[in-house]
Amino acid sequence: MNRIPKMIRRLCVAALLSCCWMPSAHAADAAGALIERGAYLARVGDCVACHTAPKGKPYAGGLAMSTPVGAVYSTNITPDPRTGIGTWTLRDFERALRHGVSRDGHNLYPAMPYPSYAKVRDEDVAALYAYFMRAVPAVKQANRESDIRWPLNMRWPLKLWNLAFLDQEVFRDNAAQSATWNRGAYLTQGLGHCGACHTSRGAAFQEKALDERGDQYLQGAALEGWYASSLGGDRRAGLGRWNEQDLRSFLRTGANRHATAFGSMTDVINNSTQHLTDADTQAIAHYLKSLPTPDGAGLFAAVPVATSAQALSGARVYGKYCLQCHGADGRGVPPLLAPLALNPNLAAPRTASLINVTLNGTRELVIGGLPAPYPMPAFGKVLSDAEVADVVTYLRGQWGQGADPMSVSADEVRKLRKTTRR
Template sequence: MKNMLKGLGAALCVAWPLLAQAPADAATPAGAGAADQALVQRGAYLAQLGDCAACHTAPKGKPFAGGLPMNTPMGRIYVTNITPDAQTGIGGYTEADFARALREGVAKDGHNLYPAMPYPSYAKVNDDDVKALYAFFMHGVAPVQQANRESDIKWPLNMRWPLMFWNMAFLEKGAYRDKPGKDVAWNRGAYLVQGLGHCGSCHTPRGVAFQESALDESGSAFLSGALLDGWFASNLTGEHNSGLGRWSDEDLRTFLKTGANRHASAFGAMTSVINNSTQALSDQDVAAVSAYLKSLPPVGGNGAAAYTYDPQATKVSLDRPANDAGARVYTAYCMHCHGVDGRGFAPMLAPLAGNPNVLAKDASSLINVTLNGTGDLVINGVPSPFPMPGFAAVLDDKQIADVLSFVRAGWNNGAPAVGAAEVAKLRQSTQAGR
């Protein structure tokens, strides 16, 4: 019974009904009239802000044709075709249909969409931006005839009607409104982060009904970091150790544009965000996002004192690696990239000393990236020359636990040790189907 209740709670996150009527003046079919090219171009930019390609384009697939598998607590789903193909895509959608799907999670035929599409965030997108996005997807995307694939979720967890009650409790309708007392840049950044950027979908922890614990800065958990599909999405608040507290405005802007700075490098799902979205932001929007994020007060962390670099104890261990199992692995496999001093060769090779991902309470991202490596950051069409390789076939669970415990203790990082059981669990979940 307990598992069933948990499953039904999870089912609350998979669909929801039509709760609003379409405005009468928004019923223009996709093919009617010539598209305003300026509007299409603006929509293309907004689609990059929303990182639509990352989810709706499968590896080696055609743009926006869907088919990408996504894991959920109930089973695997497959992302839908959002090209303007009339039979298998959204070519038959009016602007009102499109707006309802985007902001309310309901398809043209009335069926409920899975909330892998972050409609609680997209609900904040204003009408002008919805119009531009619609123009882009109808007139700026090539139609692809590719049927959508049914999910692997079994009955009764594939029932979608329970989300009606979930929406009543958790969905906040209405476009973003500027906050009084905040300047233009702050409000623009808040709109992008909370809305199209949907940063909270990954970086905010979930509640018992799988809802985001907060949708904006009024909630203390907002952007404080969260575990998602084997990765721990980083703390984006001003927390000193595992958050952005030590990052300057320039550090953050550099990371958004290139995926790397003197503190850290992007990996996991964030690689796709950098590749498909944030590097395309205008300088003005990058500055706005940075201004908003840097305004968030510190939340989370592991309760440790503010980080300060100290290499001495770690250097002693590396000088005599035979006495430390983690130091032996580090010397053999890690030191040539990340250095004896743990500072790497930023921004090409990430530092480990003081890296917020190393200092985080949850070591899932470190385990995952050590096991499986990460994809290439591709900035302005040029792939990163030194992507992190995976060591799943080279190191066993204990060796990975040893080296990560060494790194999390090294250079005064002071983060908790990693156990072999944690590594084994993530190895099993992330290697399945490879």
């Protein structure tokens, strides 16, 4: 007689428990999805590259970043409550990310690319916050003060800098463009912060343009001993000869039929762009190929054959140290061995990258966990300043597509050797 009531009670209890459990399970799934999205967005922003010191723990800060007035050091953004951001609210996080103001109210140096991150949408800020607060291991490591001396280390002038140069408007889709274009623009201008390296800066260290409406946007810039090449449509020194597939290959692997990544772009490939979805890679490529060609770009002079004494000396250096990989015709074996012929870096308006890569070589590209087999070796201990100047002069004269073949001096090499010595 009592079996039916007991069974009913058990069924009621089970039903009640399932009702209580289902919302919590859905909440856990939603939280997990938010964290996963935040982890992906941190990849897009390559946050680990700047907030991790050499041989340091991820996101614990301490990486030195050069500025015209001294080095600044990236901060600890792990959820440690004393030395990191463990006590920060979402509002604190958002204000630092998009407005360059830390939790205690001090202004961040624009070495932190918050002028780009100002474009990041609210939902993506929330996802990043969830990832850093709930998935990144806490690391107790105090932040390091900058090397900038008084009075230049005072932070209050940065409030005026923000008033003058910070556009606080979140990215808005352009109704005249496709969904793919808008996605590529959002990633490139925002978390990708491509302009932080590839856009030249003014006297106040501000980027001269923050999107395609400015004619200086992504048209190339000097950067810590390198020259970040133009991403515009210039056929000599930009991406005018590249198609969208070339760009997708470069973002995925750091190499294509035209060039190979070097300098800080190696970190971008290793930590960020190779991990993007196919759709996002395609969107960035599509957006970059839409950028305008600067006035006067793509007008070729006759390709010079360098015959000066300096260039002839450079030809001998090339034959001894470079020909085996890059070939007598400069075509290399792409994507394994970088081509020099039609490589936009040889036509760049500045020679810093050519000098730097000759002196110091390149760090390894690591794609899918496998190091690239033929990184560029360093010749700084083998070649003199004059020999480096000679071979770079030869390269520009032979394959620079009209670049000035006489622009490199031993003094330029000496100065760069001093500032980039590892």
